[in-house]
Amino acid sequence: MADKLCEDFCEDHKAQQVCMARFKDDIKSESSKREALAVRMDTVEHNAHKRIDGIDHNFTTELRNSTDKITAELKSIEAGLRLMISGLKDETNAKFEALKDKIGTVKDETKEDYRREIENARKDRETKIAQVRDETIGELTKKVPFWAFYALLVIIIASIGGLYAWQWDINKSNQEWQKCVSADMNGSINRINEAVTSLSRVIVEESFNRKQNTENIKRYEQDINEKIKRLERDIDALKNHKKKDAS
Structure with a gap:
């Protein structure tokens, strides 16, 4: 084609040779420029791929490090909460057991004291009754003549009846005293039950706080999962952008 153009536009042979040259x-110049441009485009494309691969690698490494760090923090928080909850549970159980032992000891001591006092009062009453009866019979025997034995017998019977009446009055007083003692004992038991109720309330509050901590951990995990999903979306967007640049 170049030869045809040179023959058409050049008159002599020499001019045609110069034209063809x-x-x-x-x-040749245009071919060299195209080769140089192709080399330059290959270099640019290679550098672009290299840069994109480096960004992808750095981003993946950073994401992996962040994920490992978040996982380690979550495990640390979970271990700390488990240890705290276990400690609170053990402490609460220990206090409750100590309170139960104390309640049992107080009940046993109170029952033993009341039983001892009642037994001593009963013995003292029987001793006094026997002493008064013996003294009364002895005095009457010394002072009353033999001919008034029957009258003395009536007096003795009446005295014994009075003693039994006095004993009945003492028994009635003892029953009222036992009622008072039972009321005091019931008051002590009520105060102990109030302490147990207060401790149960503390246990319920600790359970509620434990539930709140569990809910906070779940919300923290949801936040972390959302961040991880957002990072995954950014990675996908970066990969799509890289594909567009490559095409």
Whole structure:
């Protein structure tokens, strides 16, 4: 084609040779420029791929490190909460057991004291009754003549009846005293039950706080999962952008 153009536009043979030489030089120059441009495009494309791969690698490494760090923090928080909850549970159980032992000891001591006092009062009453009866019979025997034995017998019977009446009055008083003691004992038991109720309330509050801590951990995990999903979406967007650049 170059030869045809040179023959058409150049009159002599020499001019045609010069024209053809210039065409060949232009063709070589254009070919060199195209090769240089192709090399430059390959270099740019290689550097772009290298840069994108480096960004992808750095981003993946950073994401992996962040995920490992978040996982380690979650495990640390979970271990700390488990240890705290276990400690609170053990402490509460220990206090409750100590309170139960104390309640049992107080009940046993109170029952033993009341039983001892009642037994001593009963013995003292029987001793006094026997002493008064013996003294009364002895005095009457010394002072009353033999001929008034029957009258003395009536007096003795009446005295014994009075003693039994006095004993009945003492028994009635003892029953009222036992009622008072039972009321005091019931009051002590009520105060102990109030302490147990207060401790149960503390246990319920600790359970509620434990539930709140569990809910906070769940919310923290949801927040972390959302951040991880957002990072995954960013990675996908970066990969899509890289594909567009490559195409």
